[in-house]
Amino acid sequence: MEPNRERVTDDLVLRKLASDIIPAMRAIQIVDLTGPDSALALVELPEPEPAHMLTPGAGVLIDVHAAGVSFPEVLQTRGSYQLKPPLPFVPGSEVAGVVRSAPAGGQVKAGDRVAAFCGLGGFAETAVAPEFFTFALSPELDFAQGAGLILNYHTAYFALVLRGRMKAGETVLVHGAAGGVGTAALQVAKGIGARTIAVVSSNAKQRVAEQAGADEVVRSDGAWKDEAKELSGGGVDVVLDPVGGDRFTDSLRSLRENGRLVVVGFTGGSIPEVRVNRLLLGNTEVVGAGWGGYVMGKPELNREIGAAVNSMVDEGVVRPIVGERFPLERAGEALKAIDERRATGKVVLDVRAG
Numbered sequence: 570m571e572p573n574r575e576r577v578t579d580d581l582v583l584r585k586l587a588s589d590i591i592p593a594m595r596a597i598q599i600v601d602l603t604g605p606d607s608a609l610a611l612v613e614l615p616e617p618e619p620a621h622m623l624t625p626g627a628g629v630l631i632d633v634h635a636a637g638v639s640f641p642e643v644l645q646t647r648g649s650y651q652l653k654p655p656l657p658f659v660p661g662s663e664v665a666g667v668v669r670s671a672p673a674g675g676q677v678k679a680g681d682r683v684a685a686f687c688g689l690g691g692f693a694e695t696a697v698a699p700e701f702f703t704f705a706l707s708p709e710l711d712f713a714q715g716a717g718l719i720l721n722y723h724t725a726y727f728a729l730v731l732r733g734r735m736k737a738g739e740t741v742l743v744h745g746a747a748g749g750v751g752t753a754a755l756q757v758a759k760g761i762g763a764r765t766i767a768v769v770s771s772n773a774k775q776r777v778a779e780q781a782g783a784d785e786v787v788r789s790d791g792a793w794k795d796e797a798k799e800l801s802g803g804g805v806d807v808v809l810d811p812v813g814g815d816r817f818t819d820s821l822r823s824l825r826e827n828g829r830l831v832v833v834g835f836t837g838g839s840i841p842e843v844r845v846n847r848l849l850l851g852n853t854e855v856v857g858a859g860w861g862g863y864v865m866g867k868p869e870l871n872r873e874i875g876a877a878v879n880s881m882v883d884e885g886v887v888r889p890i891v892g893e894r895f896p897l898e899r900a901g902e903a904l905k906a907i908d909e910r911r912a913t914g915k916v917v918l919d920v921r922a923g
């Protein structure tokens with residue numbers, strides 16, 4: 570008994586010493602690939618160094634108050650997302666919090682409230698993001714809203730404006746319009762001066778789309794294509810599609826001449842195929858919009874998009890719609906809400922109080 574007890578005591582002393590040198594933090598790890606019910610574990614880990622893999626040796630260290638939850642994290646619990654880090658790893662692509670340290674000469678400094686895209690590592694009390702992916706958080710937004718700002722709103726701006734070439738006065742049809750990307754697209758389109766038609770699957774989601782500012786709402790189980798054509802006087806200019814699946818062909822049919830269908834994601838589960846004669850006959854385009862891959866190596870473009878989104882916050886048109894909130898330790902439930910198609914707006918983990 571005695572030697573064992575000594576070893577346990579030594580162990581505790583060593584762990585205490587280690588945590589005095591490298592502060593520990595609570596975090597959620599993906600430990601296996603069995604899905605949101607069982608793949609997550611709450612763990613204590615050493616805090617990360619202020620260095621991000623995209624900016625080796627440098628990074629903004631952030632005390633995380635809220636972490637955004639998105640579809641890719643659900644896919645990561647099953648190993649079916651394109652980014653597949655070795656197990657175990659801390660998921661979480663975006664956070665809002667307070668800067669603890671930042672590279673000198675950057676746009677943010679210690680003590681600033683920020684929204685940041687960290688890629689991984691966000692489901693933790695401390696996270697690191699590249700300086701070019703860290704943005705001052707307007708006092709108009711709380712941390713939960715900040716945790717829903719980058720992935721969805723930067724994607725919406727990139728997809729609608731830079732890829733979809735959308736302009737004031739045009740009409741956009743937004744699929745999955747009560748979801749994270751969908752609600753962001755409705756607001757960004759408003760900020761550009763466009764008219765919006767939201768496609769949703771339930772009454773609850775209709776209310777969320779209306780709250781996000783949709784001009785018109787149609788139902789995905791109804792005659793949405795005909796309704797969209799009628800509401801837009803013959804066809805919409807842009808379709809924003811985070812859903813894919815079997816509604817793709819009707820999306821093409823709902824476009825007017827010169828219309829653009831912007832492909833953003835495939836929550837519907839299947840990747841549609843295009844019969845290109847439809848594009849020829851309708852004089853329309855299908856455009857891909859993969860935000861992360863495009864902006865990753867373009868710091869100036871990130872700042873441009875960040876400034877455009879922040880000025881829409883200042884104008885009052887961008888207000889992230891926060892849906893269900895869960896404490897960090899209940900991250901699995903947050904992922905299940907998305908997986909079971911119950912989520913509306915942005916699902917958020919509250920990591921620290923305040």
Ligand SMILES: NC(=O)c1ccc[n+]([C@@H]2O[C@H](COP(=O)([O-])OP(=O)(O)OC[C@H]3O[C@@H](n4cnc5c(N)ncnc54)[C@H](OP(=O)(O)O)[C@@H]3O)[C@@H](O)[C@H]2O)c1
Nearest residue numbers: 724745748749750769770811833834835836837858859860
């Ligand atoms: N391309 C990019 O750069 C980029 C960036 C960010 C996200 N994304 C992708 O965009 C997609 C949407 O992300 P999100 O955060 O907006 O997701 P979300 O909040 O879960 O919303 C997705 C919406 O898709 C609709 N949907 C239709 N069939 C579904 C199904 N079988 N299961 C779940 N949802 C279904 C739902 O609306 P209804 O029930 O009303 O139909 C739901 O509200 C994801 O695939 C994500 O990976 C792409």
